Amino acid sequence: MTESERDIDHTAAEQAPARISDDMLIILPVRNLVLFPGTVLPVAINRERSLAGAQEAVRAERKIGFLLQKSPEIQNPGPDDLYRIGTVAGILRYVTGHDGTHHLVVQGERRFRVLDFQNGLPFMVARVEYLADEAQPAAASSSEIEARALNIKRIATEAIQLLPQAPAELANAIQSVESPSALADLVASFMDIKTVEKQQLLETVDLKARLERVTELMGKRLEVLRLQREIEDQTREAIDERQKEVLLREQLRQIRKQLGEEGETGEEIRELSEAIDKAEMPQEAYEQAKKELKRLERMPDASAEYSMLRTWIDWMVQLPWSRLDEETIDIEKARRVLDEDHYGLDKIKRRIIEYLAVRKLNPEGRSPILCFVGPPGVGKTSLGQSIARALGLKFARVSLGGVHDEAEIRGHRRTYIGALPGNIVQAIRKAGTRNPVLMLDEIDKLGAGIQGDPASALLEVLDPEQNNTFRDNYLGLPFDLSKVVFITTANVLDAIPGPLRDRMEVIELTGYTEDEKVEIAKRYLVRRQLEANGLKAEQATVTEEALRQIVRHYTREAGVRNLERQIGAVLRHVAVRIAEGAIERQTVDADDLHAILGAPRFENEVAMRTSVPGVATGLAWTPVGGDILFIEATRVPGSGKLILTGQLGDVMKESAQAALSLVKAQSTRLGIEPGIFENSDVHIHVPAGAIPKDGPSAGVAMFTALTSLLTGRTVHSGVAMTGEISLRGLVLPVGGIKEKTIAAHRAGIRKVLLPARNRKDLEEVPQSVRDEVEFVFCERVDEVVHEALGLELATAA
Numbered sequence: 001m002t003e004s005e006r007d008i009d010h011t012a013a014e015q016a017p018a019r020i021s022d023d024m025l026i027i028l029p030v031r032n033l034v035l036f037p038g039t040v041l042p043v044a045i046n047r048e049r050s051l052a053g054a055q056e057a058v059r060a061e062r063k064i065g066f067l068l069q070k071s072p073e074i075q076n077p078g079p080d081d082l083y084r085i086g087t088v089a090g091i092l093r094y095v096t097g098h099d100g101t102h103h104l105v106v107q108g109e110r111r112f113r114v115l116d117f118q119n120g121l122p123f124m125v126a127r128v129e130y131l132a133d134e135a136q137p138a139a140a141s142s143s144e145i146e147a148r149a150l151n152i153k154r155i156a157t158e159a160i161q162l163l164p165q166a167p168a169e170l171a172n173a174i175q176s177v178e179s180p181s182a183l184a185d186l187v188a189s190f191m192d193i194k195t196v197e198k199q200q201l202l203e204t205v206d207l208k209a210r211l212e213r214v215t216e217l218m219g220k221r222l223e224v225l226r227l228q229r230e231i232e233d234q235t236r237e238a239i240d241e242r243q244k245e246v247l248l249r250e251q252l253r254q255i256r257k258q259l260g261e262e263g264e265t266g267e268e269i270r271e272l273s274e275a276i277d278k279a280e281m282p283q284e285a286y287e288q289a290k291k292e293l294k295r296l297e298r299m300p301d302a303s304a305e306y307s308m309l310r311t312w313i314d315w316m317v318q319l320p321w322s323r324l325d326e327e328t329i330d331i332e333k334a335r336r337v338l339d340e341d342h343y344g345l346d347k348i349k350r351r352i353i354e355y356l357a358v359r360k361l362n363p364e365g366r367s368p369i370l371c372f373v374g375p376p377g378v379g380k381t382s383l384g385q386s387i388a389r390a391l392g393l394k395f396a397r398v399s400l401g402g403v404h405d406e407a408e409i410r411g412h413r414r415t416y417i418g419a420l421p422g423n424i425v426q427a428i429r430k431a432g433t434r435n436p437v438l439m440l441d442e443i444d445k446l447g448a449g450i451q452g453d454p455a456s457a458l459l460e461v462l463d464p465e466q467n468n469t470f471r472d473n474y475l476g477l478p479f480d481l482s483k484v485v486f487i488t489t490a491n492v493l494d495a496i497p498g499p500l501r502d503r504m505e506v507i508e509l510t511g512y513t514e515d516e517k518v519e520i521a522k523r524y525l526v527r528r529q530l531e532a533n534g535l536k537a538e539q540a541t542v543t544e545e546a547l548r549q550i551v552r553h554y555t556r557e558a559g560v561r562n563l564e565r566q567i568g569a570v571l572r573h574v575a576v577r578i579a580e581g582a583i584e585r586q587t588v589d590a591d592d593l594h595a596i597l598g599a600p601r602f603e604n605e606v607a608m609r610t611s612v613p614g615v616a617t618g619l620a621w622t623p624v625g626g627d628i629l630f631i632e633a634t635r636v637p638g639s640g641k642l643i644l645t646g647q648l649g650d651v652m653k654e655s656a657q658a659a660l661s662l663v664k665a666q667s668t669r670l671g672i673e674p675g676i677f678e679n680s681d682v683h684i685h686v687p688a689g690a691i692p693k694d695g696p697s698a699g700v701a702m703f704t705a706l707t708s709l710l711t712g713r714t715v716h717s718g719v720a721m722t723g724e725i726s727l728r729g730l731v732l733p734v735g736g737i738k739e740k741t742i743a744a745h746r747a748g749i750r751k752v753l754l755p756a757r758n759r760k761d762l763e764e765v766p767q768s769v770r771d772e773v774e775f776v777f778c779e780r781v782d783e784v785v786h787e788a789l790g791l792e793l794a795t796a797a
């Protein structure tokens, strides 16, 4: 352009507004681009005439009409080189780059047709008429149009999914367009069809015809895309899986880099993806994990959903989907391990060895599920650990005490805030293998709640028919539990839900005698507590007599849990003194205990309590082993009534009533002062223990306590008794002899009165108890009062 031309241009532009009337449009010819109504496009302006037109439009705030050139080669198109139908657009932005390029960002508004071109201006101007593209369809055809529009939405959405480079918003935009005409134009504008085809669509003003044409073109494109994808898939399959991963990953990295997105997230996703590959998941889980990872990749990493999904993937990759430890059953080794870890328990160890032997002979068979039943601290958990050690497997524990929601076992669905897998899957992860020994502790404490029944979830866990596809709600995928070695524990057999109990082989542990406890302490507990308190064996010794005193006077339990605690307390005391530099080593003897552990807690309790008339020592069976129980009777002014206090069940109340009736009936024989009931009530109190007591077996002790009270004789200390009474004075058999006699022995009792018909149960009583306790079998209460109170009764009249 010369100086003078520029001047002319300038002048012309100055004058232009006067000559462009309202039905005229500044026209920009474009080469490879069809602008549709409703769409926004950037347009580069390269030609002088176009630049002049654009600048004039910007200056005068006019709209611009875009017309496609019939041939892109033509540098200076005249009216005949242009199509006649185009789109008028508003200018959103006009951008001049540093490098001297000019861009318009325009928004298409309406179709127009050129009526004629105006000459004599430095840019193109045409007189136009606007085309009503949104002609309201007749009611009859409106549903037809709607159906076509819906169809386009469907096809377009599918096509977008197949187009890897299509922006995600596009699909949303298409879904939300309401006007069928706008929809057709939107789809037409992003479709990668020839420019001429686009121009044809622009010229198709009739809505129905345009929708049809868009459908047709889109359908063709979709087919091509599908085919392309198929070919890609086939080629991809041909490439080795690994290679493909590397390839795709590299591509992804490149794309990221170009987008300036490479950063921590990319790194994280890559690591997760590798972790998924390494986790050896079953196919279904693998696919799901990969799919979710893709989803994760697209999420903003600050969102709550991101961290939820992230946690889920973490769980997935950390689970030992395929990790199996090799199970080795060497019976000799198993024996050794069991003996190393536990003193005594011979019968139990034998049962465990049998169990292992069967497992060894028939590895594919279904081993029964062992259930250890017994009071706390008798070694149930540690036996489970030994079994794991003997098998060379990991050990994990799930505590079921107080579990009353199915979700605690099975997990919450991952859509819940803070959801996690259930405790079975959690334990498996902790174990790190798919075949640990899994101890389900306190299965008898399982609650039944409103939120689904945990027992039935547990049944599924333990059922060999189902547990290879155990479905945790959080994972949402089956996990194979069939190789897990399940062991359960309980305090009370009766409290285990029936169907669960049927699945299990019950092994009962009853509790230890004093001697056994001393042995266990000597061989295991002291050593363990030395270690736990950082002491060397030569720094502290606890004499056997001291251990015995601890058992006898500082603990009262069936197991050895408190014993271990007390030994720990003793050794901590020693450790502190050594640390202070006061001493270098200490031997703790029985005499030292008072200073370290304080006054004996259970000293002579029996002797002390029974030193007044009216107190008899009974024996009770509780879920945590046997226990002794003091029945206290006193006399208060009244008229022969019975007052009961303490924690007594109904059966126990009845048996108190029976005891009183019997005493009244036999009062003459017993030598009870006549008329005593006329001015006094008797009050029987059973001290509340931790566990409420019930049952008829305290009848004999109640009778004895009342007789003691009313005759003024004290019960011989060191005598305890159990048995039901009949109104005729017979002593009837009761249960729990073994636990009761062990408890009596533990409490220092040396004579136990038992119903004659319980004689056969003596077999069950450990030898060490039989060695030290005298058992007297009684048919009638006469023998009881003879043994307990030294009363000689005349033969019944």
Ligand SMILES: Nc1ncnc2c1ncn2[C@@H]1O[C@H](COP(=O)(O)OP(=O)(O)O)[C@@H](O)[C@H]1O
Pocket: 341, 342, 343, 344, 345, 374, 375, 376, 377, 378, 379, 380, 381, 382, 383, 520, 524, 525, 559, 560, 561, 564
């Ligand atoms: N027969 C035994 N020999 C050695 N240690 C024992 C024996 N019985 C119990 N223990 C120890 O007593 C403690 C409590 O036992 P634990 O297994 O926790 O009891 P439970 O599970 O029955 O409540 C553990 O340290 C355990 O090793």
Ligand SMILES: [Mg+2]
Pocket: 377, 380, 381, 382, 441, 489
């Ligand atoms: Mg335990």
